[in-house]
Amino acid sequence: MKINSEKLRETLEKMHREGYKYLVKLTAVDYTDRIEVLYFIRNLDNSKEETVRFDLSTKNPHIPTVLDLYLAADWYERELSEMFGIKIDGRNAKRLLLEKWDGKDPPMRKSFIWSKPYEGMKDAVKWAEKYKDDKDKKDGGQNVIRIGKPLK
Amino acid sequence: MGETKINIGPVHPSTHGVLRLVVTLDGDTIRKVEPHIGFLHRGVEKLVETRMYMQSPSYMEKIDYVAPLSYDELYVATIEAALGIAVKERAQYVRLIQLELQRIASHLLWLGTAINDIGQLFSVFMWCFKDRDIVLSLLEEATGGRMFYVNQRLGGLNRDMAPGFDKHAYKALDYLEKRIGEYQEYLESNPIFMERMKKIGVMSKEEAISLGVTGPTLRGSGVEFDVRENYPYYVYEKLNFNTQFENSGDCFARYRVRINEMKESIRLVREALHIIPEGDAIGMPIRLIGPQPKEKEVMVRRELPRGEGMMYMVTEGQRPYRLSIRAPSFINTAILQHLPKGHRLQDLFPILASVDTVMADVDR
Amino acid sequence: MEDKPYDEIQFANARQEMEKLAFDSLKGRKLPVNAVFAKLSDVTKAIASGTVTWGRKNSLWPMQFGLACCAMELLDFGSARVDAERGGYLLFRGTPRQTDVMIVAGWVTKAMIPEVKRLYEQMAEPRYVIAYGECATCGGPWWESYNIIKGIDQVLPVDVYVAGCPPRPENLFGALMKLQEKIGGKIVENKL
Numbered sequence: 208m209k210i211n212s213e214k215l216r217e218t219l220e221k222m223h224r225e226g227y228k229y230l231v232k233l234t235a236v237d238y239t240d241r242i243e244v245l246y247f248i249r250n251l252d253n254s255k256e257e258t259v260r261f262d263l264s265t266k267n268p269h270i271p272t273v274l275d276l277y278l279a280a281d282w283y284e285r286e287l288s289e290m291f292g293i294k295i296d297g298r299n300a301k302r303l304l305l306e307k308w309d310g311k312d313p314p315m316r317k318s319f320i321w322s323k324p325y326e327g328m329k330d331a332v333k334w335a336e337k338y339k340d341d342k343d344k345k346d347g348g349q350n351v352i353r354i355g356k357p358l359k
Numbered sequence: 360m361g362e363t364k365i366n367i368g369p370v371h372p373s374t375h376g377v378l379r380l381v382v383t384l385d386g387d388t389i390r391k392v393e394p395h396i397g398f399l400h401r402g403v404e405k406l407v408e409t410r411m412y413m414q415s416p417s418y419m420e421k422i423d424y425v426a427p428l429s430y431d432e433l434y435v436a437t438i439e440a441a442l443g444i445a446v447k448e449r450a451q452y453v454r455l456i457q458l459e460l461q462r463i464a465s466h467l468l469w470l471g472t473a474i475n476d477i478g479q480l481f482s483v484f485m486w487c488f489k490d491r492d493i494v495l496s497l498l499e500e501a502t503g504g505r506m507f508y509v510n511q512r513l514g515g516l517n518r519d520m521a522p523g524f525d526k527h528a529y530k531a532l533d534y535l536e537k538r539i540g541e542y543q544e545y546l547e548s549n550p551i552f553m554e555r556m557k558k559i560g561v562m563s564k565e566e567a568i569s570l571g572v573t574g575p576t577l578r579g580s581g582v583e584f585d586v587r588e589n590y591p592y593y594v595y596e597k598l599n600f601n602t603q604f605e606n607s608g609d610c611f612a613r614y615r616v617r618i619n620e621m622k623e624s625i626r627l628v629r630e631a632l633h634i635i636p637e638g639d640a641i642g643m644p645i646r647l648i649g650p651q652p653k654e655k656e657v658m659v660r661r662e663l664p665r666g667e668g669m670m671y672m673v674t675e676g677q678r679p680y681r682l683s684i685r686a687p688s689f690i691n692t693a694i695l696q697h698l699p700k701g702h703r704l705q706d707l708f709p710i711l712a713s714v715d716t717v718m719a720d721v722d723r
Numbered sequence: 724m725e726d727k728p729y730d731e732i733q734f735a736n737a738r739q740e741m742e743k744l745a746f747d748s749l750k751g752r753k754l755p756v757n758a759v760f761a762k763l764s765d766v767t768k769a770i771a772s773g774t775v776t777w778g779r780k781n782s783l784w785p786m787q788f789g790l791a792c793c794a795m796e797l798l799d800f801g802s803a804r805v806d807a808e809r810g811g812y813l814l815f816r817g818t819p820r821q822t823d824v825m826i827v828a829g830w831v832t833k834a835m836i837p838e839v840k841r842l843y844e845q846m847a848e849p850r851y852v853i854a855y856g857e858c859a860t861c862g863g864p865w866w867e868s869y870n871i872i873k874g875i876d877q878v879l880p881v882d883v884y885v886a887g888c889p890p891r892p893e894n895l896f897g898a899l900m901k902l903q904e905k906i907g908g909k910i911v912e913n914k915l
Contacts, residue, residue: 370788376791399790399791400870406867409867425795468795484802488804719791
């Protein structure tokens with residue numbers, strides 16, 4: 208069913224009371240002029256499924272949290288906010304999958320160009336060099352004991 | 360006394376894969392567990408958007424590397440639903456046989472590594488791997504690959520079952536049934552195993568439904584839900600499939616569910632081999648430019664060994680516009696924040712072992 | 724930390740005086756110019772280095788560093804059908820301090836690079852690295868991903884590369900035997 212983005216909490220509370228208590232998946236699709244968010248919910252008593260979808264604009268998108276209704280939405284919302292750049296109102300969603308990412312260019316949007324092979328290589332060499340100078344420190348960096356001949 | 364924070368790091372002899380847990384302890388009791396994931400993230404969902412449909416099954420197999428054939432079949436079934444191609448009848452039986460054999464192999468690996476985590480009972484690990492090799496050699500005879508088999512085609516398979524496959528399969532299944540009965544007998548009379556598994560990590564029915572868990576983790580808490588029974592596909596209705604579930608909700612119940620599932624799979628393969636019809640099981644060969652898709656959006660569910668997997672695809676010409684994968688291990692790992700509270704530090708590892716995660720499935 | 728068992732000020736010159744005594748006593752030695760027998764220290768050095776190399780070569784203890792799909796083949800390598808212990812590669816340890824060989828199996832992401840480097844630095848010398856599988860050799864099927872590095876040899880020095888996706892466990896046996904030849908000093912030629 209397609210609803211307006213302001214009526215999300217009313218609709219989900221109504222369905223939760225009717226018995227749709229199991230959240231299957233929470234995804235989003237990036238059509239270039241809008242972002243569509245989908246909630247798949249299921250009723251385990253009579254095996255019925257329902258899809259709730261609505262549109263968001265690409266400039267400054269935000270959705271309210273549903274953590275009090277479904278505990279499964281915890282990690283789904285965190286993944287959505289870092290992959291698509293959608294802000295969640297009502298909680299502080301920390302990042303989950305992409306460590307050491309600036310948060311400027313969400314990877315799943317269509318504006319992120321996939322094949323940038325040489326840039327990725329430069330990043331990796333930079334990270335590896337950051338830990339190269341540990342052996343020059345006085346205590347040898349963290350958790351390092353020198354046994355044997357030193358590295359050339 | 361204050362609280363201490365310890366780090367159970369990514370490389371640990373007991374974690375299944377690369378998972379970091381930051382545990383806050385008060386003496387010996389656990390107060391808070393924070394899992395950090397993302398050490399194996401490589402962006403599979405974005406990669407598939409740059410390829411044609413049939414260039415991607417090899418990527419889908421590397422998502423879950425313990426049971427790769429089930430993900431391969433799930434992806435090909437999604438494309439078949441989008442292009443409107445029906446599966447031939449004999450091919451449905453052969454696919455069912457291969458899926459159930461893959462489920463037996465996956466549960467055997469779980470049993471070996473889980474018992475290894477509990478008390479270093481290494482002999483069970485050796486027995487389970489020997490039995491898993493027998494099942495893998497059966498699959499190698501049918502498909503040609505040892506660990507990664509790209510043998511599902513649109514509407515059928517790459518090659519049909521060889522004529523001598525029945526005899527090898529019956530012999531292997533008799534042997535497996537005897538061995539699984541022996542494992543159950545040895546383990547349930549072992550006091551170390553019983554003390555470390557009973558009454559640990561109890562999850563009630565309402566909690567399990569609200570947390571969104573799937574697979575044997577959900578069925579161990581009293582919920583009778585299985586995709587093969589509630590949304591049946593292929594010929595599961597003809598073969599009279601029964602859901603296995605337990606009521607207690609602790610680690611021992613989840614172990615019991617998996618052992619019973621293995622026995623049920625052996626029965627299903629035997630019956631399918633009895634009543635398989637004659638005919639043709641070979642599908643379309645792989646072509647880069649295939650038929651045009653008939654549906655704009657499509658959604659397919661299957662029962663993977665770890666839980667319920669689902670794919671939602673939006674099509675555009677000859678390549679997918681967006682493919683969204685619902686991995687069962689992703690949501691099964693999130694319960695590690697809630698279950699171990701109040702237990703001791705030594706009870707963390709049976710809980711982690713009974714949840715059966717594969718880390719490449721979590722990070723995709 | 725240097726904990727000396729004696730008082731520094733009182734015995735400030737003790738070490739220098741002891742060394743002077745030792746060297747003075749050795750100056751009075753006289754060796755024959757045309758020596759028929761070789762010096763004992765030379766003979767023991769030759770025997771000792773040969774024994775040590777033989778011992779190092781034939782008991783390589785690997786460290787389990789299985790990250791992804793190739794780790795399944797590592798588990799198969801250690802179990803009963805393809806036995807790892809008959810070649811000397813026993814005791815897959817979790818700690819890097821008791822091991823010789825690090826077998827890197829699986830793709831390495833950016834978040835994992837500092838962990839790999841730290842574990843490599845904790846191993847005792849002499850130490851070797853084997854890149855197992857295509858993801859550790861060159862990046863593998865995830866060549867264009869934004870989050871992985873293309874081969875482990877951008878971070879660590881690698882001795883032997885094994886190709887395959889995944890390579891069979893018998894391939895790993897062959898790779899370890901090639902490493903044994905490399906330790907023993909024989910240069911492996913390419914015979915085609």
